[in-house]
Amino acid sequence: xxxxxxxxxxxxxxxxxxxxxxxxxxxxxxxxxxxxxxxxxxxxxxxxxxxxxxxxxxxxxxxxxxxxxxxxxxxxxxxxxxxxxxxxxxxxxxxxxxxxxxxxxxxxxxxxxxxxxxxxxxxxxxxxxxxxxxxxxxxxxxxxxxxxxxxxxxxxxxxxxxxxxxxxxxxxxxxxxxxxxxxxxxxxxxxxxxxxxxxxxxxxxxxxxx
Numbered sequence: 491x492x493x494x495x496x497x498x499x500x501x502x503x504x505x506x507x508x509x510x511x512x513x514x515x516x517x518x519x520x521x522x523x524x525x526x527x528x529x530x531x532x533x534x535x536x537x538x539x540x541x542x543x544x545x546x547x548x549x550x551x552x553x554x555x556x557x558x559x560x561x562x563x564x565x566x567x568x569x570x571x572x573x574x575x576x577x578x579x580x581x582x583x584x585x586x587x588x589x590x591x592x593x594x595x596x597x598x599x600x601x602x603x604x605x606x607x608x609x610x611x612x613x614x615x616x617x618x619x620x621x622x623x624x625x626x627x628x629x630x631x632x633x634x635x636x637x638x639x640x641x642x643x644x645x646x647x648x649x650x651x652x653x654x655x656x657x658x659x660x661x662x663x664x665x666x667x668x669x670x671x672x673x674x675x676x677x678x679x680x681x682x683x684x685x686x687x688x689x690x691x692x693x694x695x696x697x698x699x700x
Contacts, residue, residue, distance in 0.1 A: 498564040500526030500537055515604060521622040524613045528599070529620040531573050534675060535565030571677040574598045578674070581614070588655040589614055591663060595671040599658070601650030606638040612654035617672040619665055623654040 492513060493506045506517045522540060530537040538559045546555040565573075577598035580586040585601040589612055599614025613622040625648060627637035639648035646652075 496527075498537070499530050500524075500539070515602065521611070521613075521624050524611070525620050525622040528613050528615050528622070530564060531570050531577070531598070532615040532617060532620055532674075533561070533570075534567045535563055535570035536561045537564050538562075567675070568678050571675050572679065574674050575677040577614075585649075585651040586612060586614070586655050588651060589659045589662075591616075591659065591666070593671065595666065596673055597662070598674065601655060603649040603651075606636075607640050607647050607649065608636045608638055610639060610648050610650045610652065610654050612650050612658045614658050614662070616662070616666065617674060618669060619662065621658055621662055621665075623658045623661075625653045625657070 491508055493508050496506055497503050501519055501523050505519060505523070506512050509516065526537065526540055529540075538561050541557050543555070544557045545553070547553055575598075577600055578596060580600055581590050581597055586599055589597065589599055591597050595616065597614050597616045599612060602611040602613070603609070609624065609626045611622065611624050613620075615621070626639065627643070629637070631637045637643055641647070
């Protein structure tokens with residue numbers, strides 16, 4: 491099932507209920523899980539679970555501990571490369587144009603916006619790095635309800651293609667500074683995707699749907 495597939499990619503076991511709406515985002519996941527999933531795409535279908543400590547060294551330089559990753563292939567390379575090709579289009583012609591990196595550096599990713607603009611995300615990757623960004627109000631409103639990112643709470647309706655994509659772009663530009671621009675592996679098959687035309691932006695700042 492799609493739940494099994496999601497868990498194999500990096501979503502925690504038991505996190506998703508097997509309901510049809512789950513593919514539209516009805517279930518809660520966290521940014522670490524999403525970064526793991528997209529990192530699996532960037533590694534051509536091989537998952538490596540995240541860790542917080544990779545090495546511990548004594549003051550004298552003696553190595554006490556070093557993490558040894560255990561890569562696990564969970565997607566075929568062909569499928570992973572096609573997914574990346576599709577997600578590249580989100581930045582070039584889709585809802586994530588604000589995440590485009592300078593100097594022609596290639597990246598792939600996806601915007602996300604929950605109902606009522608309560609959450610907005612952008613998760614993206616290059617061959618070297620994956621980053622997941624969430625924007626929202628961490629506290630509940632006075633009525634103990636989730637706070638929409640819409641006027642008057644925010645200047646405009648915040649979506650994944652606005653602040654999250656911009657944050658991702660600034661962060662990744664700094665992280666990748668000085669590193670060579672590496673292309674993704676070419677997919678074995680592609681298809682023609684109609685060019686996306688974004689609706690008018692109420693903020694006047696440019697396309698920001700997602």
